Amino acid sequence: MNKLISLTKRNIKVYFSDKKMFFTSLITPIILLVLYVTFLSGVFKDSFINAFPEGFKYTDKLLNSLVGGQLISSLLAVSCITVAFTSNLLMVQDKAEKTIKDINITPISKFTIGLSYFVSTFISTFIVNFTVTIVCFIYAHFFGTYMNINDMLNIVLDLLLLTLFGTSLSSVINFNLSTQGQVSAVGTIISAGYGFICGAYMPISSFGKGLQKVISFLPGTYGTSLLRNHALSSSFREMRNQHLPEELIDGFKKAFDCKIKLLNNYVSINSMYLIVTGFTLLFIVIFIFMNKHKKRS
């Protein structure tokens, strides 16, 4: 147990002190942030304004709370996965640079080593994302939001769940990689591709039908949707308070991926939790299995 803790600490320390690794993992969230500030928030604002009924007197606060919710959920959905992947790449980098040899020769079991990568990925990713979340909450506070403590806690819970999901997924995918080339390949693909797939740049609902269908089979999509629901629900509550029609709110929900169809049915919030948790557990089981059956070269 002590060995697990100190190896986990080592992994976390290496991740945060290896500047290259740390900054690559922040590239996607930063690109997203820049896009929002320069461009996306305007696009979303316009589409919100157009969707409001004729004559409806919207306030800046309502607009900002919607845009803010959209930003927070996109940012967290992306960084839970990309940061998990990049911090988990330490497992591969240790093999590529042979650093793992110096750990393997100590009296520690292979299983503990595997577990330490898992735990450290989870912790590093959570630290980064929790920081991002706090910054987002502060930002929202100043720009206008209707979020209460409950909404915030829900977001943090999603964050935990999605971080665990990202950790287990990346652990399984990275397990058999062993070269520096693979490290950069996986890093680049995930950073470049995931933001798009999870609808951070453009809502999934605006994609073509075929692509939407494919994306609806990816379990991560429901993690994103959970975040969308919890980051936007306070705004929807406020819209109801301002007597906007329920159909309009429902339209917003569909347009911004709070409601996602799987095989022609909308997936409930509880089912979303179930899907994400189920796949996380599945990946963990696979990861444990792979660790138990690992052979020496």
Place this chain on the structure above:
Amino acid sequence: MNNIIKIDKVSKSYGSLKAVNNLSFLVKEGEFFSFLGINGAGKSTTINMICGELSKDFGSIEVCGEEVDGNNTSLKEKIGVVFQDSLLDKSLSVYDNLKIKASLYNITGKDFLDRYEELSKLFNLKEIEKQPISKLSGGQRRRVDIARAIIHNPSILILDEPTTGLDPGTRKSIWKVLNNLRKEKNLTIFLTTHYMEEAADSDYIVILDKGTTIAEGTPLELKNKYASDTVYIYNVDEENIKKLDKSYKKVRDGFKIIVKDLKEATDLIIKNKDLFKDYEVIKGKMDDVFLNATGYELEDE
């Protein structure tokens, strides 16, 4: 003395390349053992198998009477390894690196601080302890590597080219520490090196080529077998040298005569007392042993 490492008919291939081929040898407890061979002979591969990092294809490897399979935790407590390439965490400080590795041997808290203090004195770590490994010079890094390898007081220390690239002063100080450890703790040293003068002090030497032993013995045995002695004679006429009926070579101010051993040299000199006024006899060196055993031609100096 007990055999602490027993390598018996071990083979290891990378694809079609036989890196280690039916290799057998013994290392005795407390011995200073040298494992020599040209680049690519299979030394590091053998070391990786001894410390359980690499699996073998055939044969048996016993360390302290236990067959190595990569999971022997009790064995791992007994072996310390300085790998050919430094494998510490480059972005972490010297102190953190040692602390982390110590904890994996269950050396923590006060035990670690005490041990760290000892090693810090031995290897002069105080002034570099806060620096990340990436900022150290080659010699500083090697000192940390060795400190890391012995942090848990192993009984076998495996050194894969520990002094390559270090200046003579640093090499000397490292060897001073290692020799003291040998004396004080009966440490078995398993050394790989390309510096033959380092191997010359060892108790036993195995020379490897293409994954198999091509020569083994004590330095003296090997010198007798593979290194011929040389007699240099100066300020004489070539006519007189020709009369000796030995093969010779012209060198600056004189001639060089290769003799089988010291006895031959002595006989030669006594028989030709008048000729040998200004001369020297050079005993064969480990360099010659290595070059002859591995089949390299001896170059003229």
